[in-house]
Amino acid sequence: MQRKPSLFVIMILLLALTAACGDKTTTIAEVATPAQATLSAPEVSAKEPPVSTGAEYDFPLPKDVDEGSVMDLGNGSINFQTTLSLSDAITFYRFAFTELGYVEREILTSFEDTGFSVVFDGHPSGKAIVVQGVDLGESVNINLRFEDI
8 A cells, every 4th residue: 555655756756857858759739629518627618629639549638738848658648748737737637537528536536735646437448547747836747648557
């Protein structure tokens, strides 16, 4: 049981390091989500759907994400920074993934002053979608990935 908090701390450090020195080669295309008309989280509206990655594992992204800031880390994992606050970022993903039909695994949800972690189930691959955010001061670093949990 003590392994999970250690893993969370390691992931936060990894996210911060990745944000500081990652290769920024992934492009972003604006793509409408299936539930675009009903999204109401911060930075999302029916007229302006969230952008999503052009990768085979499209994750919804806040519309303030710069095209060059999304890093494809491989194995179904991306990393980027947003100007959303931590609370707005977690709200964004709760709304976006719920509207896409995923279910939050609330027992694994963690929200603190410096970061958060949320897990969603329901992807056709059978893997969970893990969303983690770390406050970097002027921005929030977000990591989205598929994981067997």
